[in-house]
Amino acid sequence: MTNVFSHAPFARFLSARVGSIAAQQMLMLAISWHMYDLTSSAWDLGLVGLFQFIPGLATTLFAGHCADRMHRGRIVAVCLAAQGATAVLLAVSTYMHFVTRDVLLGLSLVLGAIRPFQMAGQQALLPMLIPRALLARAMALSTVGQQVSVIAGPAVGGLLFAIGVNAVYVTCATLFCVSAAMYALIRYDYVPPPREPVTVETILAGLRFVWSHHLLLGGISLDLFAVLFGGATALLPVYAKHILHVGPQGLGLLRSAPALGALCVGLMLSRRTIRSGVGKKLLLAVAVYGISIVGFGLSRSFPVSLVLLAISGGADTISVVVRQTLIQLETPDRMRGRVAAVNTLFVGASNQLGEFESGVTATAFGVIGSVVFGGCATILISVAWSRLFKPLATRETLHRLDV
Template identity: 80%
Template sequence: MTPARDTSSPVVLLRHAPLSRFLVARIGSITAQQMLMLAISWHMYDMTSSAWDLGLVGLCQFVPGLATTLIAGHCADRLHRGRMVAACLALQAVAATLLSISTATHSVTRDALLALSLVLGAIRPFQMAGQQALLPMLVPPKLLARSMALSTVVQQISIIAGPALGGILFAVSVVTVYLTSAALFCISAVMYAFVRYDFTPPPREPVTADSILAGLRFIWSNPLLLGAISLDLFAVLFGGATALLPVYARQVLHVGPQGLGLLRSAPAVGALCVGVFLSRRSIVSRVGKKLLIAVAVYGVSIVAFGLSQWFSVSLLLLAISGGADTISVIVRQTLIQLETPDRMRGRVAAVNTLFIGASNQLGEFESGVTATGLGVIGSVVLGGFATVLVSVAWSRLFKPLATRDALH
């Protein structure tokens, strides 16, 4: 028998003070991050006109995470998660301020942008591990799927607002973009620091390789979680086109930084629509099959975007890709949280963060490399086809995921 759908209003969730504070802080921090990354990518391309350098920005954000992600997970299971996230946001505010000063004094260089990308890449695993492990502590398990969808809605609103606002502020100056993002980081840091939940410091124990690697072992021993997390890694690794959007904006679609802001925001528009729907009506049956179909739709939309020569059509296709990706994100993240005990959530979230980082930042580097050899259109089209093939392959390789019916 198919479980009854929970159709109660998301407004009920927003009345829960800790969750509301978490969501508002999440809006500010993600908006700031989107503005900062838009500014860095356009700033880099404006200085060098090189797709290779755009790829290097992604690589520089990914590599430090390899060294810090597992440690970040251990910290998320030992420390107050809200304060841990607040500290990460404060450090990013410092980085944005340094960028504004160096830009205003005309001392910013290609190497400086890459160096600060390394710093941001080292900080972000701590923030993501803390955020992912924090949300399940704020709501009861039966509301987690809808809370996850609501969190995704908030995230997509920020992803829409961040690049759009960044594009507008770019008309003033890139310094204005950097300073605004620094201010938003500071506000969000204060709010995260005051998120309240039942926190009891765990007993002290030595930090060992065994404790740090516990999350990786837990995922490796669970085929469902391994399949879900690795699906995102390979699908977005091949199908991500974000790093090449500045090239599309200038050379293919012939729009400026404002057009780039809209292109960066378009996937979030589709994600927002799907997230609002899923915050009202959760996916309750055949979740594994729907997850794999969503990934395939994402790949097809990326192929079509790669071939499009029209700005409006490109925006629509990116919106479709964002909607499909949101289904994947909500299903995967909810499965991960429900299948993981709280004492392990930080370390499992850290491994998930590593996979997300690989799919995004390393995917940006892959896009830059393939664009250098195949051209920007060839790179995007080939990546989209590869994503579809990944979806088909995972339906055969990870049967527990493909045949999973309910989230719980």
């Protein structure tokens, strides 16, 4: 760990990442609770996810092209500043009593359009800040930083609700601005690439690269389908209010619980990386994730629910670290932005579209039926991918042995 932190650009990257993700988590917590408080509708909670997914679908591949043609740190800084402006707008409109269902959905569209540029820039930037031999450890530490933010963000956001929703929005705006300044100051060996026209071929290059590499396609699509069905985040406000009866403060703890499990596993992986049976352990982690989601869906105990969500977060961290490290190691730098964009597209689909799926199935089968169905589907996906993507299932180490 000392060797990793001895690289100042990575340390600055990690600090800025912690602040920005904490702000994003608080902002999403505030928007989801604000929406449910206004409408009391699981369908509208699902729409928040859908309205973030749609513009991301339209901009993600172009975002990857930009990440391969521009300074990646500055791209992320601009994206965070824009999200800070969105938080300010939410605070002002709330103070002026202008917030409606349509305002929240409209700003969700804005956030959805911005984040692909941020995510593509972040993912492509990290390998430039750390030696290749330390990448897996840095990836685990980056995941730890993310989970610290995911724990602290919703928990602090829940406490700030005692003051008012505007306290959450103002805090988010401040964190976004500080993080944007830190990203803008990151320095790495940046050589502007040769100018070339933006064409359909250059924009789709990342998609073609992933499609031609069965291992990458299997890893990225595994996340898409597993989290698409297994995610329960969109329905946590319903669980907090009507099933577990714990209110907005309890909602903050529910949102933080997966991150606590992820933090513990991430710290373990930052000290000792997975050295063998990488593919099998990845698929097993996805299956454990699905099992924990099924248990959460059936639970009526708040402590038990927190434990099951923590287990889901720990299992998901193994999946994230393995998949992200494989993506970075298997992708040349000239393609990292566009491949990161494809990964962002799949991750966005699994998260935002997964929230919409949760809203739809909750409307059809009830909230509990939706969560249990999703967890079972995730288990089946793990089994199916072990047969459909043999290069992924049989991968032994993170680094290819022939390199």
